[in-house]
Amino acid sequence: MDKIYKSIISALIFATDEPIKANELIKAIKAIDGEDIAVSVQEVETAVEELNEIYEQTEQPFRIRRIAEGFIYATDAGYANYIGYLSSESSRRRLSQAAVETLSIIAYKQPITKPEVETIRGVNSDYIINTLLEKNLITIKGRADSMGRPLLYGTTDEFLMYFGLNRITDLPKPREIEEIMKDEDFLEQKRQIMLNQMEEVAENEGGLNEDESEN
């Protein structure tokens, strides 16, 4: 593929706010330069890889990421603190434990009804499902054939974007129940990682908690 198309692809991805799919890129190129231009999805993917290599070599602070089966520019993790300083507080808020728990059930078992979610969680999930719908992380996918034809919920592209995933199948695989029983340490490790992260946040927010413990 000509070098010019690499630049065009870069320009098209740069110009869009949302992940843009390979076939949309091809459609734009063909609409302007004619249907006989031969650009395949494979070639677009290679072009993106090559662009990322250039950014790597020239130490650019951004890369093209593959999100929700599309391409989007994103700054590297190393600059998060600086960008976070400028961005509004509300967009940086994390999901609650209940929200993530409910999301993980919906993500792995979709399409799924609310009663099914509630059976697994053991708690009423009205409010949390409404919140997730409002945040556009889940959506109504239809109705189940079971009694009362309850609504079926599934994840959205927004969900993929939020967790930085290309496809829903890129989610880490849930472990089989037998496996869970074998190693308790696994969970402990995770807890430790999460605790460290929370400490990081606490440090950044200032020594409020430390003052309390001194008293």
Place this chain on the structure above:
Amino acid sequence: MSIYKIKLQQFEGPLDLLLFFIKRDEIDIYDIPISKITKDFFDYLNIIKQLDLEIAGDFILMASTLMQIKVKMLLPREIDEKGEEIDPRDELVKALLEYKRYKEMSEELVLLESDTMKLNFRGYNKEDPKENPPEFDTLLKNITIFDLIKAFRTVLEEKKSEPVHKINKINVSIEEQVNFLMSKVADGTPVLFINLIRDMKEKIRIIVTFIAMLELVKMGRIGIKESESFNDFIIYSAEING
């Protein structure tokens, strides 16, 4: 003086609480000491009660499930189709494991969340569009049925109350107006009907007066005759003049 400090951990539900007990006491999940765990569970509910917090219905449901299992443990075991004994704890264990599985996955998601949060997608760093609505065209994008329901609800709540018309009851009866007419013609001088009703403000009073007049004519107590002026008539007392 010693100060008691109650540290109440946040649990996502009764299953979460049970998993906490199992982990804390290093219990084999396939052989849960049901009476001990039931006791722990009720102790926790009591703390919540003492703190005057509301106990969620889900916890009460779990409490009754635990008690049911506890009772069943004392009874001879039921036997399934294969002739094997059914452990009353089986269903609870299954629910606990299933929940644990997704709880683990939610921890994976939290890790993904914090990794992705460090990336800043181009054009994704803008303000919350719900707080600051953009152009009309962009507003219509990504609209779900849920958004519409929410909008509809807001409209209903803000709907103005319907206009209310207050009707005042005017106390006027035919008897009253009969007396009124009779008093006007009592001295024998005929009167013009239009003069009688001139000072009446309410339409209903005029109507009732007119009916009273017809009533009196019917009874023969007054007579009416045409006036010189158009559209009017003269009332005179039939008792005096007749």
